[in-house]
Amino acid sequence: MCLSAAAQYAPLWPLAVYFVAVVILVGAMLVLSHALGERRRGRLTSVPYESGVVGTGSARLHFDVKFYMVAMFFVIFDMEAVFVFAWAVSAREAGWAGYIEMFIFISILLAALFYLWRLGALEWGTSMKIRRKIEPL
Amino acid sequence: MPDTAILLEVLVIVVKVSVICGILFGLPLPLTWLERKVAGHIQVRLGPWRVGPHGVLQPFADMVKLLIKEDIVPDRADKFLFKLAPLLSMIPAFLVFVAIPFGEKFAIPFIGNEITLYISDMNVGILYILAIGGLGIYGMILGGWASNSKYSLLGGLRSSAQMISYEVSMSFAAIGVVMLTDSLNLLEMVRSQSGSFLDWNIFYLPVGPVWFVIFMISALAEINRIPFDLPEDEGTLAAGFHTEYSGMRFSFFMLAEYVAMVTIAVLTVVMFLGGWNPPLDISIFHLVPPIFWFLGKVVLFIYFFMWLRFTLPRYRYDQLMAIGWKVLIPLSLVTILVTGLMKI
Numbered sequence: 499m500c501l502s503a504a505a506q507y508a509p510l511w512p513l514a515v516y517f518v519a520v521v522i523l524v525g526a527m528l529v530l531s532h533a534l535g536e537r538r539r540g541r542l543t544s545v546p547y548e549s550g551v552v553g554t555g556s557a558r559l560h561f562d563v564k565f566y567m568v569a570m571f572f573v574i575f576d577m578e579a580v581f582v583f584a585w586a587v588s589a590r591e592a593g594w595a596g597y598i599e600m601f602i603f604i605s606i607l608l609a610a611l612f613y614l615w616r617l618g619a620l621e622w623g624t625s626m627k628i629r630r631k632i633e634p635l
Numbered sequence: 636m637p638d639t640a641i642l643l644e645v646l647v648i649v650v651k652v653s654v655i656c657g658i659l660f661g662l663p664l665p666l667t668w669l670e671r672k673v674a675g676h677i678q679v680r681l682g683p684w685r686v687g688p689h690g691v692l693q694p695f696a697d698m699v700k701l702l703i704k705e706d707i708v709p710d711r712a713d714k715f716l717f718k719l720a721p722l723l724s725m726i727p728a729f730l731v732f733v734a735i736p737f738g739e740k741f742a743i744p745f746i747g748n749e750i751t752l753y754i755s756d757m758n759v760g761i762l763y764i765l766a767i768g769g770l771g772i773y774g775m776i777l778g779g780w781a782s783n784s785k786y787s788l789l790g791g792l793r794s795s796a797q798m799i800s801y802e803v804s805m806s807f808a809a810i811g812v813v814m815l816t817d818s819l820n821l822l823e824m825v826r827s828q829s830g831s832f833l834d835w836n837i838f839y840l841p842v843g844p845v846w847f848v849i850f851m852i853s854a855l856a857e858i859n860r861i862p863f864d865l866p867e868d869e870g871t872l873a874a875g876f877h878t879e880y881s882g883m884r885f886s887f888f889m890l891a892e893y894v895a896m897v898t899i900a901v902l903t904v905v906m907f908l909g910g911w912n913p914p915l916d917i918s919i920f921h922l923v924p925p926i927f928w929f930l931g932k933v934v935l936f937i938y939f940f941m942w943l944r945f946t947l948p949r950y951r952y953d954q955l956m957a958i959g960w961k962v963l964i965p966l967s968l969v970t971i972l973v974t975g976l977m978k979i
Contacts, residue, residue, distance in 0.1 A: 510755065511648075512648045512651070512652065512733070512754045512755045513730075513733050513754070513755050515648055515649070515652050516652045516655070516656075516730070516733050516754055516755075517726075517730060519652050519653070519656050520656065520726055520729045520730065521726065523656060523660060524722060524725060524726065524887070527883055527887075528883060530702060530883075531701070531702050531703075531704075531706060531882055531883035532706065534702050534703045535702070535703055535704060535705050535706050535882055535883075536703060536704070536705050537705055538705060543705075543707060544707055544708065544709045544710040545709070545710065546709050546711070546782065546783060546784035546785070546787075546879060547784060547786065547873060547878055547879065548784070548785065548786075549873065553784075556711070556783065557711075557782075557783045557784050557785045557787070557788050558783070559785065559788065561788070561789075561792055564796075565792050565795075565796050568796045568799065568800060568956075569795075569796070569799060571800075571960075572799040572800065572802065572803060575803045575964065576799075576802065576803055576806060579803065579806040579807060579810065582807075582810050582971065583762065583806075583809075583810055583813065583819075586810045586813040586814045586971075587813055587817065587818065587819055589814050589817075589975055589978045589979070590817065590978055590979065593979060594979060597975050597976070597979055600971075600972075600975060601972060601975075604968050604971060604972055607968060608965060608968050608969075611960075611964060611965060611968075612965075615960075615961065620956065620957070620960045620961060621953070622952060622953035622956050622957070
């Protein structure tokens, strides 16, 4: 399998054409709405919406570390998915040896998931289990 | 005459690109009308009725309204990111369509050239779709953060956590289909499901239905539709990450959402329901052009999404994350092992 560079990238140039077309259309829509859109500046036009009351303070808040943890888990599990993809296309050729390796790999993954579960890392809000851990009754 | 051949090829690509662009930019018009009409009839009222017969011109009126609305950028917002975010959300949603096949090759009657019904036949089609589709998350989180509004920030965080969680189970479901069909190429996937409806991946017993359910649930969460439309939970978060957006920029987020819905419907049909293969392998069904089978199935799924939206209540956020991490991911990991056992 030794494709020339041109043959290898042949399916990609329509992609470039399409990308340019989409960007041009989106740009045209923006320009059109800029030209047609009304402009009326009131005292409170550009104040962030807070259900009708005058806003207090900045929105650069500290937020729950849970979101960061979910992002970490995502990186871990999605990376694993990429490895499994490589095996999935060739599952039949890889045979039993490949299957056993994948079995071990996925078992480790499942073990990690259950560990996170037991740790309470997958709980949202203060469920009773975590609350008991943080503040023993 | 190689020059004419190249010219013809370029012409065909340009035509295909314009057709796809036309469809994608035009499609939200009938879809918004249909969604509101379905909503109306499910809730025992008429839905749009005033603009044109049965309200069919309502989407055009909406389009004009969105065009002439003021484009507000909040004072304290990060101006550059605020303006960039809708584009980051919309362009990937549109780019996904490059890899989607609508049918096999067929010959044009008068020119005699063969034409393919896809823009680019990538041999890693499904990976491309997952990767590019995932980029849309940047638009949400940057839009939410750059608005400098509390609702937007919370909405953006919620959306991104939800979408990356379900991205994992969606990738696993894609792995399942790759294992059933032995290919990452979407065309190959459809070809391997030819025959009657029993050859479709959804009926690949015992794992096919499980993969279908996993894919369907994670897809609903990925496209933020009820019962998983937490990012736009109007009761608690106003409009979520796009609270501060107005006019055209707001409509970019909406466009991206509708295009994502169509993408998911198309992907489900390609991956599980045999693409353009008719349900029974009998000659009378082959008289109907394959594209009609394909579109019929896609429309069925789009209707299904709308039906769900006006039937089910919304999940709570902790329930949503629990379904993703405690049910779908362990279940899909085990199903991968079972599928592997079947393939050897």
